[in-house]
Amino acid sequence: MNKQVFALAVSTAVSAAFSTPASAQTSVTLYGVLDEGINYTNNAGRGHVYELASGYAQGSRWGLKGAEELGGGLKAIFQLENGFDVSSGRLNQGGRMFGRQAFVGLSAERYGVLTFGRQYDSVVDYLAQTTANGNWAGSLFSHPYDNDNTDNSFRLDNTVKYTSPSISGFQFGGTYSFSNDRNFGNNRAYSVGGQYAYGGLLVSAAYLQANNPGNGANGAITANDASFIAARMRVFGGGITYNFGPATAGFAYSKSSYLNPTGNGYLGITPLVPPGVLLNSLKYQNFELNGKYQISPMLFVGAQYVYTIENFDASSGGVKPKIHSFGLMADYNLSKRTDVYIQGEYQQVTGDSTYSILDEAFIPGAQAPSSTSKQVVVRAAIRHKF
Template identity: 55%
Template sequence: MTSERDKRTQWLCKAALCAISASTSASVLAQSTVTLYGVLDEGINYTNNVGGHSQVAMASGFPHGSRWGLKGSEDLGGGTKAIFQLENGFDVDNGRAFQGGALFGRQAYMGLTGQRWGSVTLGRQYDSVVDYLAQTTAGGTWGGYMFAHPYDNDNLINTFRVNNTVKYTSPELGGVKFGGMYGLSDDTRFSNNRVFSAGAQYARNGLTLAAAYLQADNPSASSYGAINNGGDQNLPGSRLRIWGAGGTYETGKFQFGVSYARTEVTDPRSSAYVGDITPPSGTLGALRFDNIEANIKYQPARQYWFGAMYAYTRATFDATSGKTHPVYHSVGLMADYIFSKRTDIYVQTVYQHVGGDKTGSVLDAAYVVGAAGVASGQNQVMFRLGLRHFF
């Protein structure tokens, strides 16, 4: 016969075990991680023709934008996590912030993610063209800034990010991943400075295929809309459309890539890189760029690799005086030596030649993205020797 005292003892033991079990479960459920990370990319650039003069300059963040950031997650149970990422871009030359001086100008978002349904995130984020299509280009992967298509017209090197976004990214389904985002205007006119985009990617057995679309209505019209008129501008106009497709194939020590991207700007006014693009007389009603790129990367050993890119761009300059078609040829080469898991040294060069029709605007002069200014003629060459460190 169990005594009353024994019953109380048994009850207390069971209660203690339940409390320990609940505490352990809560600890597992509330498990969270926070990671500090960053990249320092610094180097010396030589440009043969900046307004008719050669230039040597120190510059930060070319293959990789210099940055530091925080990212983390909290396990909410059932395969669902709360996630966040805050990322600041800065200039190693002088310590100033990039992206118009924003504290977290590269990325700033939070959201939820699940293994079965994907993720939904809110904040300042990359668009679908960057998420999916850029990964098939040299500029969007190993080459960076200098390897952009003229004026980064297709935003494949992240000239602008998108504010006020709601973004969905699917889980991988048989090698397929897709997503889309909507950037609110925060304006009483719902479509004034809004952005929406969508994209998809297939990756399996060394083959990657991707496609994406973006539309921005009246971009850079305000400082609080989807595309900020301070630190985020590409080709301001009444409407910007970008779409394209591409692919890469990796076999052995080689990786090959091809891509096509079209950019259409209605009522264009300027470029973030070269300023006013309008003709000296009349008006410019529309501007279009058709970009075709082929690239190759060869890594014969773990310690070093080589890359090459050629891009052909045909522009349509639709002014009141008629349509003209300038043509841009861009050739890029890069070599990288890896000292360690975190540190490497690299050399890059890009040559651009502008041919075809004359527009009477600044677009007739060569300009390699990242140069201090446009050339005095149709050719420009830029070299860079850089050192990069990841942490």
């Protein structure tokens, strides 16, 4: 009898030592999106193309996120998110296992959220939600070359991020991304942003700067993750959206500036300018109008127009081409987790010629730039969320 009592006491002690207290509740969620469809491009390098393509309205992904109650309103949180191509099964974001997001941190109801890892910048967190591509339409509706990163073409590595709680509708945040280099300022980045929400009104603004984006493998924006490769990148913008009944209208403005740009991730190894020409700077101003109408709980339609002014300053001279982008989309929900959609985007480059590949229309998501100043992409797809 004594042996049985002793064994029960030891078993109880061991269980107590290794079990989680009832007050420290832990939750882990598995989630994901599968976005797959057929694209038609009228001109992709001198010919039309039909292709099966993944991740346009939303990037295809799966992820894990969780939280542990630490007491007093404090939580330990984490998120790991993998991006992949449904058509081929390949990893996206430069082949990273958790290329979309990977961070750990602390969250407090009164003080906000502090996280560490690979994360979105403030332009994505605050400004992007006022654009069509960053809200309901996805990458096909991005501004030319996603020059302002409102479609999160890249994430920030080595990043410390703070997000405030909402205070009477106001919220703000910022990031600092280490270069992880002996030269402290080489390939580092920082961003700040904020928003005000009241009823159906949302007003937001953000700023981002990165030094030497796309240069090296260990900094804030690495070579296999960058949009533009340059000596310096600066992005500033503001936007507003307003919901009235079933309709939403929005306006967004952004200005991006690249010092001594040498390449672009969408173009791969194709140089931006002909041999012998030095591109001193490349600047974009984007003016976007967008609208969305919820016809029924199952169906919405949306439209977008973007007017872009490009400032091309090279050793061969300076010019200011204009880029017009038009987008239309319809989305129908088959269930709470599955929908089908069709969308189309038209782009035309007008005005001054740069005598470079930038004179050719190129819609982000197209297989290649057009051989002319015009390009059309149409997509029909199915999306499933879990």
